[in-house]
Amino acid sequence: MIREKLETLSDDMLMEYAATLGLEIPEGLERAFVIESILDSIEDEQDERDELAAVGSEEKKYTYPYAELPSLESDEILLDTSYNETRITLMLRDPYWAYTYWEIRDSERKAMMVDPLFEELFLRVVESKRGEDSSPTENFDIPVSLTDDRWYINLPNQDCRYHIELISRVRGEAHVLARSGSVRTPRVMMASSETAAVDEGLVLLGLSGVSEMIESGIIHSKVASRSRSQARPR
Amino acid sequence: MKAGYVSLVLNAHLPFIRHLEHDRFPEERWLFEAITETYLPLLRTFERLDSDDVPFRITVSLSPTLCAMLEDEVLQARYKAHLERLVELSDREVARTANMGEFHPLALMYQELFRQDLSDFVEVYDLNLVRAFDYFGKRGRLELVTTAATHAFLPNYIQFPQDISSQIETAMAAYRRSFGLNPQGFWLPELGYSPGLEDYLKAYGLKYFFLSSHGALLGKPSPKYGSFAPFSCPNGVRAFIRDYRSSEAVSGKGTGYSSDPVYRDFYRDIGFDLALEDLTPIIEGPRTSTGFKYYSAGGESGEKKPYDPAAADLRVKEHALSFVQEVAAAAQEASGSMDEPPVIVAAFEAELFGHWWFEGPKWIEAVFRGIKERGSIESISPSTYLDDYEVAQVVEPEFSSWGVNGFGETWLDSSNDWVYRHAHAACERMIELADRFPDALGLRERALNQAARETLLSQASDWPYIMKTGNSPQFGEHQVKESISNFTRIYDSLSRNALSTEWLTKLEKKNNLFPFMNYRVFCTKR
Numbered sequence: 001m002i003r004e005k006l007e008t009l010s011d012d013m014l015m016e017y018a019a020t021l022g023l024e025i026p027e028g029l030e031r032a033f034v035i036e037s038i039l040d041s042i043e044d045e046q047d048e049r050d051e052l053a054a055v056g057s058e059e060k061k062y063t064y065p066y067a068e069l070p071s072l073e074s075d076e077i078l079l080d081t082s083y084n085e086t087r088i089t090l091m092l093r094d095p096y097w098a099y100t101y102w103e104i105r106d107s108e109r110k111a112m113m114v115d116p117l118f119e120e121l122f123l124r125v126v127e128s129k130r131g132e133d134s135s136p137t138e139n140f141d142i143p144v145s146l147t148d149d150r151w152y153i154n155l156p157n158q159d160c161r162y163h164i165e166l167i168s169r170v171r172g173e174a175h176v177l178a179r180s181g182s183v184r185t186p187r188v189m190m191a192s193s194e195t196a197a198v199d200e201g202l203v204l205l206g207l208s209g210v211s212e213m214i215e216s217g218i219i220h221s222k223v224a225s226r227s228r229s230q231a232r233p234r
Numbered sequence: 235m236k237a238g239y240v241s242l243v244l245n246a247h248l249p250f251i252r253h254l255e256h257d258r259f260p261e262e263r264w265l266f267e268a269i270t271e272t273y274l275p276l277l278r279t280f281e282r283l284d285s286d287d288v289p290f291r292i293t294v295s296l297s298p299t300l301c302a303m304l305e306d307e308v309l310q311a312r313y314k315a316h317l318e319r320l321v322e323l324s325d326r327e328v329a330r331t332a333n334m335g336e337f338h339p340l341a342l343m344y345q346e347l348f349r350q351d352l353s354d355f356v357e358v359y360d361l362n363l364v365r366a367f368d369y370f371g372k373r374g375r376l377e378l379v380t381t382a383a384t385h386a387f388l389p390n391y392i393q394f395p396q397d398i399s400s401q402i403e404t405a406m407a408a409y410r411r412s413f414g415l416n417p418q419g420f421w422l423p424e425l426g427y428s429p430g431l432e433d434y435l436k437a438y439g440l441k442y443f444f445l446s447s448h449g450a451l452l453g454k455p456s457p458k459y460g461s462f463a464p465f466s467c468p469n470g471v472r473a474f475i476r477d478y479r480s481s482e483a484v485s486g487k488g489t490g491y492s493s494d495p496v497y498r499d500f501y502r503d504i505g506f507d508l509a510l511e512d513l514t515p516i517i518e519g520p521r522t523s524t525g526f527k528y529y530s531a532g533g534e535s536g537e538k539k540p541y542d543p544a545a546a547d548l549r550v551k552e553h554a555l556s557f558v559q560e561v562a563a564a565a566q567e568a569s570g571s572m573d574e575p576p577v578i579v580a581a582f583e584a585e586l587f588g589h590w591w592f593e594g595p596k597w598i599e600a601v602f603r604g605i606k607e608r609g610s611i612e613s614i615s616p617s618t619y620l621d622d623y624e625v626a627q628v629v630e631p632e633f634s635s636w637g638v639n640g641f642g643e644t645w646l647d648s649s650n651d652w653v654y655r656h657a658h659a660a661c662e663r664m665i666e667l668a669d670r671f672p673d674a675l676g677l678r679e680r681a682l683n684q685a686a687r688e689t690l691l692s693q694a695s696d697w698p699y700i701m702k703t704g705n706s707p708q709f710g711e712h713q714v715k716e717s718i719s720n721f722t723r724i725y726d727s728l729s730r731n732a733l734s735t736e737w738l739t740k741l742e743k744k745n746n747l748f749p750f751m752n753y754r755v756f757c758t759k760r
Contacts, residue, residue: 089393092633092642093642099654150651152648181393187454190451191453203568207564208451208461208478209482210451210460212478213447213451219451
């Protein structure tokens with residue numbers, strides 16, 4: 001099966017395939033060990049895939065059981081690496097992390113690179129509102145280089161709005177190059193509600209699987225233990 | 235009086251894959267496997283329940299891309315040819331296993347199954363399964379809803395209002411083309427909800443959507459009936475909440491019914507066990523699964539025994555009975571704390587039933603027969619529930635999905651984040667094109683319509699999903715790159731006024747979904 005196919009590959013192709021799997025193969029390693037490493041990696045990936053698919057959307061519909069060896073031919077479609085615009089985009093991933101990607105117009109970037117007064121480029125993460133109170137705006141900066149173009153950002157608070165600014169500092173002065181739209185981090189704590197205030201509500205929350213969701217870490221709740229004690233297992 | 239209701243919801247979706255340049259294209263098998271193992275068995279299940287007058291109401295979301303493929307004559311012909319090869323292989327398997335006591339009955343089972351598939355597909359359904367689902371919809375057995383045009387994970391495009399509108403409006407048009415009316419409900423792809431999506435649904439006249447349990451429970455306020463009743467969003471669109479426990483009971487890893495060791499194993503397949511010359515009718519090139527699986531899943535020891543259909547049938551009945559009992563008990567208990575009867579929404583990927591869990595369609599059949607026998611609960615469609623009962627509570631739902639850890643990381647991580655730089659750029663450029671050429675005609679209009687198709691195709695949630703999970707990641711990357719590349723070529727050509735008619739015509743023939751496509755759905759001023 002997979003082993004047989006691997007054995008038909010040349011040494012160079014084996015090493016190339018190992019590299020696509022992220023394996024670091026020491027130079028001169030015997031061919032048999034390279035094949036074993038690849039097989040181990042494929043098996044590990046299969047286990048991880050099973051875990052992911054089962055936890056998530058139960059999707060086995062794309063699965064190639066005992067995965068076929070992917071083609072070693074490089075993909076011929078090359079996308080633009082740049083759209084030659086200065087912009088920054090912020091995407092919410094989960095309650096704790098956001099993803100940002102950005103681009104700086106070629107002329108601006110080149111100007112910064114040759115400007116002796118250019119000091120730094122950084123991202124300013126701006127927290128604009130916290131929950132329903134009116135806490136003052138807070139922000140923090142993340143230094144980035146001129147070659148960076150994406151970043152995952154840990155967002156400190158839930159139920160807050162954030163946006164991000166791409167800023168260059170030249171001769172001590174900050175210049176906002178681009179500003180993203182805003183995202184709001186979701187709550188992870190169940191809101192206090194009438195539901196949790198009465199036993200009937202707790203029974204319904206328990207029957208809805210609140211305890212299991214808390215155990216799985218998807219939600220947090222101060223009423224967890226109470227709803228657990230009120231609900232009989234299904 | 236009934237203790238409550240159960241509402242079974244199935245999301246049937248596959249990404250659009252149609253490669254005319256190859257006689258047989260490997261990833262087209264996703265469609266073929268789903269038809270053979272899920273859609274045909276489900277239709278036969280509906281037929282049996284219907285003819286036995288078992289009351290059943292199931293909500294099915296048939297994605298626009300799936301409908302486009304099921305209605306496509308080229309893919310229909312290719313699937314028919316695929317079935318003929320399966321029948322040929324089954325004849326050979328019957329002969330090969332003639333002296334293999336444990337496997338011969340299974341070979342005979344597959345021979346009968348594939349012959350029936352061929353007969354049903356050609357003679358009963360006339361190659362078009364969308365019409366078959368529509369038939370059960372018209373009979374009131376199925377409530378057919380729709381989903382985003384190319385099953386985009388909408389939270390990742392929420393910053394592009396025109397794009398969200400385009401996904402929904404195109405889906406609505408596709409639904410009308412397939413079923414002749416507007417849908418009432420909407421399946422958010424991957425149950426991906428972001429605050430504000432309900433405003434788009436309302437704008438298109440959609441009455442309800444489905445939401446993950448935590449998306450509801452983390453809402454403001456938390457729904458007073460937990461997941462046992464729909465609630466109203468502030469704009470009046472209703473949300474039905476997926477029941478966490480019933481989904482775990484069926485598909486929980488290692489604990490769900492579908493994981494029972496008696497059931498047929500998904501992985502072990504003669505496509506990997508037999509000599510290639512024994513597989514020639516069905517396999518050309520790399521080994522892959524054939525659908526001939528002779529082993530049961532087996533327990534933790536890893537030992538796999540020959541599949542025993544009779545034992546599996548028995549277990550199906552036990553699991554169906556267990557499900558009905560548990561749902562009825564939960565409904566009974568919940569009803570004491572509610573003003574209206576509870577409704578338990580059991581929502582799944584359709585392809586779980588049959589493709590991943592071979593016995594799944596039989597389980598569905600046994601569940602509805604069990605519900606009829608037990609009599610304390612009924613199946614109901616969401617729209618009927620909304621017609622019959624008040625939805626009093628107003629809740630603002632929370633960002634959520636049914637992906638890993640409940641939010642967006644399945645569709646946004648280091649394996650797939652590169653997609654959005656390009657997919658978002660295509661969105662922006664498509665909006666720019668639509669605004670620049672609001673009244674295009676002729677070749678330019680054709681080009682803009684194809685650009686809109688390519689923009690939407692690049693957004694399918696399937697591609698980042700398979701990049702993340704490692705199933706054919708290169709294929710997912712290829713599909714995104716191809717769509718973006720096609721879009722960019724049109725964008726650049728329109729800017730230079732130098733479009734190749736021959737190239738465009740070829741592309742229109744290949745990616746021929748949504749023939750009604752109107753690029754103006756991307757206009758900002760409509």
